[in-house]
Structures are given as structure tokens and as C-alpha cells.
Amino acid sequence: MGKQSKTLQLMAVKLGLNDEDKVLSKAAEFERLLQMKSTANTITDTAKAVICLDLAASFFKFDLDLKTAIKCSGLKSPSYTNSKKIVENLLELNTDRLTVPGLCLMLQCNVQELAERILEEYRRTAKIELDMSLPQYVCMAVHQACRISKVKVPKSKLVDKSQLKPGQWGKLDMEWTKFTDKKFAVAKKKRGKSAKTDVIEQEDKMDVDGEVIKKDEQITEPQIEPYEDWKQRILEAAYKELRKQNKNLDKQHKNLDEQHKNSDKHNENQSKQTNKQMVISFSPRRSPRKTPQKYEPYKSPVKNTPVKAVRLLFNL
Structure with missing residues (x-):
């Protein structure tokens, strides 16, 4: 042992x-x-x-x-x-280890060469040594290769094979997208340019009635407008714009006049109402002291009875 x-x-x-x-x-x-x-x-x-x-x-x-x-x-x-x-x-104990060729065959996408290059470039530029045989790296390399090549594959299968959670897959996807756009954007542009040039070359040589028509012959020179015609067209457009502006100004002046008239009428009505209220409020009032009283204060009522006799308080 x-x-x-x-x-x-x-x-x-x-x-x-x-x-x-x-x-x-x-x-x-x-x-x-x-x-x-x-x-x-x-x-x-x-x-x-x-x-x-x-x-x-x-x-x-x-x-x-x-x-x-x-x-x-x-x-x-x-x-x-x-x-x-x-x-x-x-330790190479897992016989069912996921590989790039196996995953490409499973997804039926022909991006094996590009995926392996992406995987190798990521391993080379990584700051720490990584085990690129892990399923998340293999799946991400194939995913990025399909994205660059514009090949549609079911994303759910890639996430399932990567053995990552959706949140972990999203973070790794953002990191690898920046990396692939930086390292493989030139190749992507070159492929796009080559495809466009092939289409242009095919369009340049078109057989019509057995004759080859070149693209240079189809190009016609643009027509140049005479100066006088251009000047007249610009002036007419400017005059039309000025007329529209003048009409708008006239409408605005009319609206303002109507608003002033309405406000003057409103002010007159308000002044009339206030004058009426002032007249009513300043009408004379009778003092309550001038009202007739039945009896004078502090005096007993006088009876209309004749005086029969007077009693003297001392002897004469």
C-alpha cells in the first residue's frame, strides 16, 4: 500500500x-x-x-x-x-465526457473548426489555467461559434448540457460574447466582405441575349440641375413658407383681439355688479334710539286719576 x-x-x-x-x-x-x-x-x-x-x-x-x-x-x-x-x-475517469465534435454532431451544426479555435484561444488568453474539457466551456464555445456563423441551434439544449443554472449561463455568455467579438470580429467581417464581393461579381456579369453586360456600362452619370432652375425652385419654396407664416400671424392677432374684447366685457359686468352692491350697502338706516317708547326709563307710569286730598306732614 x-x-x-x-x-x-x-x-x-x-x-x-x-x-x-x-x-x-x-x-x-x-x-x-x-x-x-x-x-x-x-x-x-x-x-x-x-x-x-x-x-x-x-x-x-x-x-x-x-x-x-x-x-x-x-x-x-x-x-x-x-x-x-x-x-x-x-483524472479522465468520466467516459461520457462532452467534446466539441460530439456536441456539434448532436446539434447538427457544422461549426466544429471555429468552436475549437475559440476554445483554444480562450484557454491561451486566460489568466489562470483552466480545464477546457469541462462541459460549460465546450457548450459555450459551440454557442459562440454558432452565433458568429449565424447558425440557429436550440439554446435550451446547450444550457442543459453545460450543467449550469440559467443565471450562471447568462454571466458566462456575456463574458464569452465580449471575448469572441474582440478576437474573432475581423474574421467575421472578412467573411461578410467576401460574400458581398461574390454577389457583386455575379451581378457584374449577367448574360442577356448572349451578351455580357458589365457593371461599369450600367452606371449612368447623375443629372445636374441648371442654376437658374435651382434658384427659381428655392425662391418659390421660400415664398410659400413666408405666406404660411403670415397667415398664422394674422390668425394669432385675431384671436388676441377677440380675447381682449371678451375681457373688457367681463370687466364692465363686474364693475356694474360691484356698484350695485355699494349702493345697497350705503343706504341710510334709522337709529334704534329714535323709535318711540311706551314709557320713559326710570319713571313710573302716571295714572289719570284725580287727587282727592293732600296729607300734611306737620301741623299748620
């Missing part, structure tokens, strides 16, 4: 594989092969050990608790699945 790392031995104990010598030796072999691949540096050592044990167990058809493996790796379920696919591709 080859030498095993401490991380691999510890993960084997947690997964219950410490007694399986075949599985441990195969996992150690996978781990040594991964150390030679610089692309696998993005995966942690713990996750590498767990994934190697998982692949070794599946290689010998040994049952492994996937939930425990994901928990021990320190990754979430989607990240664990993606990392496992990367390791499978690096």
Missing part, C-alpha cells in the same frame, strides 16, 4: 473506509495524480481527500454515505458536485 496523507487517513476514518485497503490505495493514487494538476489547486485539501475516497469507493462499487462525505468536505452540495466533476475530468 502506498503512502497516504494524514488528511486522507482522517477522512477515511470518518467515512468508515479505514479498513478498506483497496479503496485507500486507489484514493491515494488519485490524490497523487491531482497534485500534478495545477487546475485542482482551487479545491481544498480536505475536499480533495473526500472526493478521492468517494471516487475510489465508486470505482470498487463500495457504498458510501454521500451526506456524510459532503459534510466532511466542508462544501455545499452543489459545490461538492462541481468539484467532483472537475476531479473526474482531470
